[in-house]
Amino acid sequence: xxxxxxxxxxxxxxxxxxxxxxxxxxxxxxxxxxxxxxxxxxxxxxxxxxxxxxxxxxxxxxxxxxxxxxxxxxxxxxxxxxxxxxxxxxxxxxxxxxxxxxxxxxxxxxxxxxxxxxxxxxxxxxxxxxxxxxxxxxxxxxxxxxxxxxxxxxxxxxxxxxxxxxxxxxxxxxxxxxxxxxxxxxxxxxxxxxxxxxxxxxxxxxxxxxxxxxxxxxxxxxxxxxxxxxxxxxxxxxxxxxxxxxxxxxxxxxxxxx
Numbered sequence: 042x043x044x045x046x047x048x049x050x051x052x053x054x055x056x057x058x059x060x061x062x063x064x065x066x067x068x069x070x071x072x073x074x075x076x077x078x079x080x081x082x083x084x085x086x087x088x089x090x091x092x093x094x095x096x097x098x099x100x101x102x103x104x105x106x107x108x109x110x111x112x113x114x115x116x117x118x119x120x121x122x123x124x125x126x127x128x129x130x131x132x133x134x135x136x137x138x139x140x141x142x143x144x145x146x147x148x149x150x151x152x153x154x155x156x157x158x159x160x161x162x163x164x165x166x167x168x169x170x171x172x173x174x175x176x177x178x179x180x181x182x183x184x185x186x187x188x189x190x191x192x193x194x195x196x197x198x199x200x201x202x203x204x205x206x207x208x209x210x211x212x213x214x215x216x217x218x219x220x221x222x223x224x225x226x227x228x229x230x231x232x233x234x235x236x237x238x239x240x241x242x243x244x245x246x247x248x249x250x251x252x253x254x255x256x257x258x259x260x261x262x263x264x265x266x267x268x269x270x271x272x273x274x275x276x277x278x279x280x281x282x283x284x285x286x287x288x289x290x291x292x293x294x295x296x297x298x299x
C-alpha cells in the first residue's frame with residue numbers, strides 16, 4: 042500500500058515536471074471562482090408599501106403619503122368681504138341728491154337672486170326671468186350715496202396699496218394699476234371740472250362696477266402683497282356705507298293727476 046502511494050505521488054510529480062517542460066501539454070484546470078450573487082437591499086419598514094385593505098388576496102399597493110407644505114391663499118376675513126361682493130349683480134348710478142350744498146350720487150345696488158337647482162320648464166323659466174328683470178329694473182335691493190370726492194378717495198386708497206413692480210411680481214396689483222393709470226373714464230379732478238352731472242353718473246357707474254369685479258380676481262399674487270387682503274374690504278365698505286332713505290321714483294304707469 043505504501044509502495045502504491047509513493048508510486049502515485051511520483052507519477053504526479055512526473056506529470057507536473059513533464060507539463061513544465063512541454064509547453065503544449067494540457068495543464069490542469071484551476072477551480073472556477075464564482076462572484077457572489079448580488080442581493081437587493083432590504084426595504085425599510087417606513088419605505089415598504091402598505092396594502093390598501095386587510096384582505097391578504099388584494100394586490101392593490103398604495104404608496105405612502107408624503108407631507109406637503111401648503112400656505113393659505115387668502116385669509117378667512119377676506120373671504121367674508123369677497124362673499125359680499127360676489128352677491129352684487131350690478132350697481133347703477135341714476136340719481137343725485139343735494140345735501141348741505143354738496144351733490145351726492147345715489148348708487149342703486151342690485152343683488153344676485155337666489156335660485157333653486159331644480160329644473161324648470163323653459164316657458165316658466167322665461168316668464169320668471171322677465172318678471173325678475175322688470176322688478177330689478179324698478180326697485181334696487183338697497184341704495185348708497187357718495188360724493189364725487191368719495192369715489193376719488195377710494196381710487197387713491199386702492200392705488201396706495203399696490204405692490205412695487207407689480208407688472209412683474211403681482212398680477213392682482215397689476216390689474217388695478219393698469220386700470221388706474223391708463224383708464225380715462227375715472228373719478229379724476231379733470232373729469233369733475235370738465236364734465237356734466239349726467240356724464241359723471243355714467244363714469245362713476247362704470248368705475249364702481251369695474252372695481253367690484255376686479256376685487257374678486259383669482260390670479261397669483263406675491264408673498265408680500267397687501268392689496269389682496271385689504272382692497273376687498275375697502276370696496277365692500279364703500280358699497281355698504283350708511284345711506285339716505287331710498288328714493289321714490291315716479292311710476293310711468295300711474296295716470297297723470299287732473
